Amino acid sequence: MFDIPFLRPKLVVKEEYMDYLKQIDDSRSYTNYGALNTSFEQQLIQDLFQGEGYAVTVNNATTGLILAISQIKRPGKYALMPSFTFAATPLAAMWCGLEPYFIDVNERDWCMNEELLQQVIQQLGDEVAVVIPYATFGTNMDTSFYEALQERNIPVVIDAAASIGSRMNQHFGQGFSGAVVFSFHATKGFGIGEGGLIYSSDKETINRVRQASNFGFNEDRESMQRGLNGKVSEYAAAIGLATLHVFHQKKQKREQIFDWYMEELEQTGLLDLGWQLQEVRGSVAYSFFSLLCPEKRSNAYFVEKLAKHGIQARTYFTPSCHKQTAFQSYPRTSLHITEQIGRRIINLPLWEDMDQGHVQKILRGLSHEG
Numbered sequence: 001m002f003d004i005p006f007l008r009p010k011l012v013v014k015e016e017y018m019d020y021l022k023q024i025d026d027s028r029s030y031t032n033y034g035a036l037n038t039s040f041e042q043q044l045i046q047d048l049f050q051g052e053g054y055a056v057t058v059n060n061a062t063t064g065l066i067l068a069i070s071q072i073k074r075p076g077k078y079a080l081m082p083s084f085t086f087a088a089t090p091l092a093a094m095w096c097g098l099e100p101y102f103i104d105v106n107e108r109d110w111c112m113n114e115e116l117l118q119q120v121i122q123q124l125g126d127e128v129a130v131v132i133p134y135a136t137f138g139t140n141m142d143t144s145f146y147e148a149l150q151e152r153n154i155p156v157v158i159d160a161a162a163s164i165g166s167r168m169n170q171h172f173g174q175g176f177s178g179a180v181v182f183s184f185h186a187t188k189g190f191g192i193g194e195g196g197l198i199y200s201s202d203k204e205t206i207n208r209v210r211q212a213s214n215f216g217f218n219e220d221r222e223s224m225q226r227g228l229n230g231k232v233s234e235y236a237a238a239i240g241l242a243t244l245h246v247f248h249q250k251k252q253k254r255e256q257i258f259d260w261y262m263e264e265l266e267q268t269g270l271l272d273l274g275w276q277l278q279e280v281r282g283s284v285a286y287s288f289f290s291l292l293c294p295e296k297r298s299n300a301y302f303v304e305k306l307a308k309h310g311i312q313a314r315t316y317f318t319p320s321c322h323k324q325t326a327f328q329s330y331p332r333t334s335l336h337i338t339e340q341i342g343r344r345i346i347n348l349p350l351w352e353d354m355d356q357g358h359v360q361k362i363l364r365g366l367s368h369e370g
């Protein structure tokens with residue numbers, strides 16, 4: 001057991017969604033895009049996306065990626081994506097009959113390197129079925145390159161699993177004409193247990209995804225296409241609605257903890273000793289705090305050192321996808337930066353009821369020798 005575990009999710013408590021549960025009991029409608037789910041989708045579009053675009057809930061972001069890729073992809077063989085992502089990204093492409101093709105990331109923001117990506121697109125031509133960038137750890141990455149790909153008829157699905165609440169002028173993904181897939185997993189910034197959301201500015205895309213997520217049914221319950229069951233229950237929608245009411249405060253708490261980390265980093269002087277941060281754009285509902293250890297050191301050493309102080313840390317995404325058994329055989333560019341980050345990254349606890357003392361203890365645990 002750790003004094004400070006890596007994750008300590010805190011979802012809305014039952015008092016906050018009792019009224020919604022009562023509505024379910026009264027309506028006896030439990031799923032199939034019921035009233036609460038419809039209201040959740042509409043409020044997400046209103047509250048987060050300023051009323052622009054369309055969205056459909058899914059039972060998790062992995063299903064969401066599968067549905068989005070399957071609806072948006074063009075004929076072709078490859079799904080271009082970073083290796084520095086969660087296994088769900090390449091797995092979703094494989095479920096759609098595609099081969100992942102791994103591209104290196106940028107040293108600064110840890111998102112897919114667009115120059116390398118452009119080269120691979122040129123090389124593969126029609127064999128590119130879809131491009132799947134990942135907005136790493138919720139950063140508001142610039143999507144203009146990907147919007148331009150969409151215009152060239154190269155479909156794009158953004159893995160935005162960690163990006164609910166990410167904003168810079170507007171919410172991340174707003175107005176994007178491809179598909180943007182968010183996760184509501186308990187460990188993410190907007191946790192409801194299991195769940196996800198597919199967003200697009202294109203109505204037809206969301207209509208098709210919704211149909212595919214309900215057995216491919218048309219109004220006469222005839223399967224029109226390869227579908228599955230990706231729907232969320234009204235109970236999940238109830239928790240989602242209750243979470244939406246308090247999400248602003250939840251995000252503020254996470255930002256406060258992030259600020260403490262920055263303050264303590266200054267105090268400990270780690271950034272002058274070769275430690276490095278991700279360059280993050282805009283504001284994010286962080287799930288953890290990420291740092292790179294000095295180049296000549298290895299993250300394993302620091303994770304062990306923290307463990308001795310009763311602190312649990314992780315090293316996402318190590319091993320990165322191209323090193324995992326399921327994905328080893330797939331083609332890739334040089335993954336020099338991905339591998340370097342993999343050796344250096346340390347993810348630190350950032351959960352809602354941490355206080356400044358926790359943050360102090362964590363960073364001092366990192367900085368003291370021995």
Ligand SMILES: *Cc1c(COP(=O)(O)O)cnc(C)c1O
Pocket residue numbers: 060061062063085086088089134159161162182183184185195196
């Ligand atoms: C969490 C995560 C997923 C999967 O989300 P689920 O809702 O758990 O299926 C996919 N991609 C990335 C990058 C993630 O962090």
